Amino acid sequence: MRPIEVLDVARPSWETEDVAMLRDMAVRFCENEIMPRYDEFEKAEIVSRDIWEAAGANGLLCAAMPEEYGGSGGSYAHEAAIIEALGHTGADGFGAALHSAIVAPYILHYGSEEQKKSWLPKLATGELIGAIAMTEPAAGSDLQGVKTSAVRDGNQYKINGSKTFITNGQHANLIIVVTKTDPSKGAKGTSLIVIETDGLDGFERGRNLDKVGLKANDTSELFFNDMKVPTSNLLGTDEGMGFVQLMEQLPQERLIIANQAIAAIERALSITIDYVKERKAFGKAVIEFQNTQFKLAELKSEATMLRVFVDHCVARHLDGKLDPATASMVKYLSTDLQCKVMDECVQLHGGYGYMNEYPIARMFRDARVQRIYGGTNEIMKLLIARTL
Numbered sequence: 150m151r152p153i154e155v156l157d158v159a160r161p162s163w164e165t166e167d168v169a170m171l172r173d174m175a176v177r178f179c180e181n182e183i184m185p186r187y188d189e190f191e192k193a194e195i196v197s198r199d200i201w202e203a204a205g206a207n208g209l210l211c212a213a214m215p216e217e218y219g220g221s222g223g224s225y226a227h228e229a230a231i232i233e234a235l236g237h238t239g240a241d242g243f244g245a246a247l248h249s250a251i252v253a254p255y256i257l258h259y260g261s262e263e264q265k266k267s268w269l270p271k272l273a274t275g276e277l278i279g280a281i282a283m284t285e286p287a288a289g290s291d292l293q294g295v296k297t298s299a300v301r302d303g304n305q306y307k308i309n310g311s312k313t314f315i316t317n318g319q320h321a322n323l324i325i326v327v328t329k330t331d332p333s334k335g336a337k338g339t340s341l342i343v344i345e346t347d348g349l350d351g352f353e354r355g356r357n358l359d360k361v362g363l364k365a366n367d368t369s370e371l372f373f374n375d376m377k378v379p380t381s382n383l384l385g386t387d388e389g390m391g392f393v394q395l396m397e398q399l400p401q402e403r404l405i406i407a408n409q410a411i412a413a414i415e416r417a418l419s420i421t422i423d424y425v426k427e428r429k430a431f432g433k434a435v436i437e438f439q440n441t442q443f444k445l446a447e448l449k450s451e452a453t454m455l456r457v458f459v460d461h462c463v464a465r466h467l468d469g470k471l472d473p474a475t476a477s478m479v480k481y482l483s484t485d486l487q488c489k490v491m492d493e494c495v496q497l498h499g500g501y502g503y504m505n506e507y508p509i510a511r512m513f514r515d516a517r518v519q520r521i522y523g524g525t526n527e528i529m530k531l532l533i534a535r536t537l
Contacts, residue, residue: 150419150422150423151237151419152236152237152412152415152416152418152419153237153415154419155415155418155419155422155449155452156415156418156449156452156453156456157453158453158456158457158460161460161461161463161464162464163226163460163463163464163467164226164230165226167223167227168223168226168227168229168230169230171208171212171223171227171230171231172230172231172233172234174207174208174209175209175230175231175234175235176234176237176238178203178204178207178209178234179234179235179238179239179240179243180238182200182203183196183200183238183240183243184238184239184240186200187239187240187242187365190242190364190365191242191364191365191511192364193365194357194359194364194365194367195319195320195357195365195366195367196242196243196244196365196366196367198275198278198320200243201245201275201278201320202274202275202276203275204243204245204275205273205274205275205276206274206275208221209231209245210245210248210249210272210273210274210275211248211249211253211269211272211273212227212228212231212249213225213227213228213249213250213253213254214249214253214257214269214272214273215257218257218265218266218269218270218273219269219270219271219272219273219274220253220269220273221273224467225250225401225404225463225466225467226463226467228246228249228250228405229408229463231245231246231249232246232250232405232408232409232412233408233409233411233412234412235409235412236408236409236411236412236413236415236416237412237415237416238416239416239508239511239512241363241365241366241409241413241512241515242363242364242365242366242515243365243366244316244317244320244366244367246405246409247279247280247281247316247317247405248272248278248279248280248317249272250401250405251279251281251398251401251402251405252272252279252280252281252323252325253269253272253273253279254398254401255281255325255341255384255394255398256268256269256272256325256343256384257269258394258397258398259341259384259385259390259394260343260384261381263381264343264381264382264384268323268343271323272323277322277323277345278317278320278321278322278323279317279321279323279324279325280315280316280317280318280321280323280324280325281315281324281325281327282297282312282315282324282325282326282327282371283295283312283327283395284312284313284314284315285297285310285311285312285313286311286313290524290525290528292327292336292339292392292395293335293336293339293392295310295327295328295329295339296310296329297309297310297311297312297326297327297328297329297373298310298328298329298330298332299326299328299329299330299340299342299378300330301330301380302377304379304380304381305377305378305379305380306328306330306342306377306378306379306380306382306383307375307376307377308326308328308342308344308351308373308375308376308377308378309373309374309375309376310328310373311370311371311372311373312326312370312371313355313358313369313370313371314358314368314522315368315369315370315371316366316367316368316522317366317367318354318357318367318368318369318370318371319354319357319367319369320367321346322345322346322347323343323344323345323346324343324344324346324371325341325342325343325384326341326342326343326344326373327339327341327391327395328340328341328342328391330388330389331388331389334389336392337389337392338388338389339389339391339392339395340383340384340385340388340389340390340391341383341384341385341390341391341394341395342378342382342383342384343378343382343384344376344378344382349376349378350376350377351373351374351375351376351377352371352372352373352376353371353372353373353374354369354370354371354372355369355370355371355372356369356370357369358370360518361514361517361518362511362513362514362515362516362517362518363514363515363518396473399473399476399523399524400466400471400472400473400475400476401466401471401476402523403476403477403479403480403523403524403529404459404462404463404466404471404476404479404480405523406480406483406484406519406522406523407459407462407479407480407482407483407484408459408463409519410455410483410484410486410487410516410519411452411455411456411459411483411487413487413491413512413515413516414452414455414483414486414487414490415452415456416508416512417490417491417494417509417512418445418448418449418452418490418494420494420508420509420512421445421494421497421498421509422436422445424497424498424509425441425445425497428498428499435497441497444493444496444497445497448489448490448493448494451486451489451490452486452490455482455483455486458478458479458482458483459479459483462475462476462479473532474532474533474535474536477524477528477529477530477532477533478529478533480523480524480526480529481520481526481529481530481533483519484516484519484520484526485520485526487516487519488516488517488519488520491509491512491513491516492513494509494512494513495509495510495513
């Protein structure tokens, strides 16, 4: 059973023919180019750069960026199709979603014409790999607590500080850095400054962090020591707009996580249903036991409700109406369910579910961080509670 067939849900109106074709192309790319080498990427704890370049050559990077800036001229629907193709095939560690649907939109929405023409085409080809440096050792969900500073020095900023848990951190050569340009103003003193890391003095990558899951995705510490960057690399016309920019873009980031979650859920159910139909215990297939039937019936029911909600949120986002509270709802509901589904599917696999040679074991490990990044699920509930 293919993951996309596991839930009896009609495809949404936003999945037009070209979106469906892009999804199928992305699935083929993952199956042919990424998955045969995925064990290699897991062991190396990084997806090789040639995959990024191949994805760019196949139109799978920056699909929603305008054609005039090297993108494919699509919408978030096209990004969602690619994101879900990664999840349906198991290529979860390829950090293209952050690159294309988080980093590139910051540049598109807030960058100058010169910045867009300089950076977006290279992001679309994979020549530049993007990251966003928000989290610090003492500032995670509380972005107002950022300590990294950027001090004007003529026509340059001198940046000092450190970041951690940075997705794509080993590969990234274009990084949006969340800094304080005026620490006395709190959130209103926050700015986003773009750095091109190649040959940049004062920039240092730390170790590739040893994570529980998502091993194929490089996640790093970054250090800035009197790092000098042109003031023209500020995103936006004025300093102090960074916090507003972050808040405006976070709903899409949380929707991305929901798209990742529902795709992984569909794959887990597909794999597990196939397994319990083949696996025998006490002389009959595991699917024939009432406990198995009830567990899978429950999971399919909850997954079906989630799929409808995720598709609804994508439609709202395409209409420009996805508010922060609803984005928080879909993020926390989807990732909580993802972790529940993975746990139950491991159980239905029995001892084999705990063996790394079975895909469900990796999916179980990979799922856990979804409830943490993009804002913890506890923060999501606080945001929702403010609307009561």
